[in-house]
Amino acid sequence: MILLAGDIGGTHSRLVLARQQANELVIIREQTCQSQKQEGLVSMVQHFLSANETGQTPTSACFAIAGPVTNNRARVTNLLWRLNAEELQKSFRIEKVKLINDFQAIAYGIDGLARNELLELQSGNPEPRANRAILGAGTGLGQGMMVWCHDRYQAIASEGGHADFAPRNSMEIELLNHLLEQQPRVSYEDVLSGEGLLHIYQFVRDKGELAESGELAKAMQHDDPSAVISRFAIQKHDPLAQMSLDLFIAIYGAQAANLALISMARGGLYIAGGIAPKIAMAIKNRGFMQAFLEKQPMTDLLESIPVYLIMNTRVGLLGALSVAKDDPETRPPILTV
Numbered sequence: 001m002i003l004l005a006g007d008i009g010g011t012h013s014r015l016v017l018a019r020q021q022a023n024e025l026v027i028i029r030e031q032t033c034q035s036q037k038q039e040g041l042v043s044m045v046q047h048f049l050s051a052n053e054t055g056q057t058p059t060s061a062c063f064a065i066a067g068p069v070t071n072n073r074a075r076v077t078n079l080l081w082r083l084n085a086e087e088l089q090k091s092f093r094i095e096k097v098k099l100i101n102d103f104q105a106i107a108y109g110i111d112g113l114a115r116n117e118l119l120e121l122q123s124g125n126p127e128p129r130a131n132r133a134i135l136g137a138g139t140g141l142g143q144g145m146m147v148w149c150h151d152r153y154q155a156i157a158s159e160g161g162h163a164d165f166a167p168r169n170s171m172e173i174e175l176l177n178h179l180l181e182q183q184p185r186v187s188y189e190d191v192l193s194g195e196g197l198l199h200i201y202q203f204v205r206d207k208g209e210l211a212e213s214g215e216l217a218k219a220m221q222h223d224d225p226s227a228v229i230s231r232f233a234i235q236k237h238d239p240l241a242q243m244s245l246d247l248f249i250a251i252y253g254a255q256a257a258n259l260a261l262i263s264m265a266r267g268g269l270y271i272a273g274g275i276a277p278k279i280a281m282a283i284k285n286r287g288f289m290q291a292f293l294e295k296q297p298m299t300d301l302l303e304s305i306p307v308y309l310i311m312n313t314r315v316g317l318l319g320a321l322s323v324a325k326d327d328p329e330t331r332p333p334i335l336t337v
Contacts, residue, residue, distance in 0.1 A: 002028070004061035004094065005320035006045070007102060010078025010139035011035055011194075011274070014317050015048045017058065025321060035079055042091045047090070053205065062098040062103030062324035063089075064316045066140060068159055074099045078139050086119050098323055101157035102316050103144030106134055106272045108155055109319030110146075110310070117312040118270075119280055121289055124306035126268055133265035135161070135256060136273025136310075137196070140191040145263045160259065161189045168254055168294075171247065178203045188255055192248070194226040194275065200251075201229050201244040210240040230279050245279070246286055253291030261298060268306040277311050284309070 006013060013035045018025040027029070028179045031048055038044045041063070047105055049058075067077040072085035083098045093209040110132075132146035141161030146153045167185045179186045179199060205212050216238055219228045233241035252271075262270045276283060292307065293299050312318075 001060070001325075002056045002058045003321060003324040004045070004049070004058035004092075005040075005317055005324050006061075006063040007105060007273075007314075007316040008034060008041065008076055008081075009066045010076065013038065013041075013044060014314065015045065016317055016321065017052055018321060019047070020325065025325070028167075029327055032085040037075075039216050041083055042088070045092060045134060051147055052331075056291065058092070058094050058324075059097075060096045060326065061092065061094050062100060062105075063088075064100055064102040064320040065173070066138075066142065069099050069101050069157065071238060072097075081235040088196045089190055094102050096227055096326075100155075100320070100323060101144065103136070103142040103272070104123075104155040104157050105319035105323065106136070106142075106156075106270075107132070107146045107153070107319065108322050109315040109317070110134070110270060111153075112318050112322070113310065113312055117310065117315075119286060119309040119311055120311060121271075121308070122292075122303070122305070122307040124268070125304040126306045128265040130267035131263050131265050132267040132270065133259045133263040134272055135259050135269045136271060136272035136276060137192045137252065139194055139241075140271065141187075141192045141196075141255075143259055145265070145313070146267070148267075160262075161192070163226070165191055166258075168206055172251065173202065173245055174207075175247070176202050178206070183331045188251075190233045191251055192255060194224065194231065197226040197229055197248050197275075198288055199246065200248050201241070202242045204247065205240060210243060213238050216241060226275070227278070228277075230282075234282055245282060250291040252289050253288035254294070256307070257292045257295050257302055260272065260292075261295065268308060271307070271309040272315060274313060276309050277313060280309055280311065 003018045006015045014154045016030045017028040065074040067075045074083045085099050088097045129148040135143040143158040143160040145156040165188050167176045216232045229241045232238040233245040
């Protein structure tokens with residue numbers, strides 16, 4: 001059986017072709033594309049499949065979409081691509097095509113991760129078969145949940161990243177008011193995403209308490225601003241970048257706790273997304289868990305919840321492969337190259 005899977009995001013799209021052999025999936029071909037430079041999913045996948053040296057057409061495919069999915073139809077939120085599984089079946093001549101939310105795919109990939117692909121932020125006291133929750137900042141802010149049903153976990157999609165941003169203190173109230181001067185509404189995604197980190201940086205800079213580094217300002221003109229801010233905070237100890245990243249991490253921890261409380265995630269809370277692995281040590285050491293636990297009178301409950309940071313950015317792709325294999329609820333098979 002030949003399987004095709006994709007993790008389609010606003011910044012990057014990852015595609016993989018795999019062959020099932022006994023209880024293994026062997027990778028045939030894998031590719032990462034810049035989503036904004038693609039005409040659409042159909043042309044991107046057709047080009048990817050044309051380079052398949054085996055010449056075999058996949059029998060099943062699953063695409064994890066960064067956006068809402070309803071009745072096998074989807075819209076990629078930050079690309080405005082509209083996708084229809086039935087049309088994709090015809091375009092690719094694949095017998096079965098499934099569209100799922102990207103954080104559902106991450107959920108289905110979690111149990112296939114090796115222990116060293118999870119950075120433990122809090123050991124907690126996990127309950128077997130209890131709810132789990134996943135969130136992650138990247139191009140946007142994704143969220144999802146996992147609920148034990150009969151004898152397995154079922155992943156539940158969410159668009160909770162678009163919920164209203166709720167400031168917790170005077171600094172965050174100032175941040176909210178700063179953003180409301182520029183737009184009619186502020187969601188958590190507006191502060192917890194790549195663009196969100198830039199929004200926070202601009203807010204801290206405009207307060208005028210810290211001077212902006214000319215080197216940092218110049219670097220942001222030539223590179224992804226959020227990556228530059230993170231790099232200058234962690235490597236160069238730039239005070240303005242550090243304050244911005246610390247505020248970002250504190251809001252991240254607070255929203256992680258919000259999701260943990262909403263979902264009663266006593267089976268674990270997992271931090272995913274493209275940003276977290278790049279700033280993993282800053283998250284571990286700089287106030288994330290402090291903000292996570294500042295939810296009196298629920299601190300004892302939050303202390304019981306295991307918290308992990310997913311270091312493998314391919315987890316959504318692995319989850320999509322397991323759905324393409326039509327066995328998403330069980331542990332994905334071991335992947336070999």
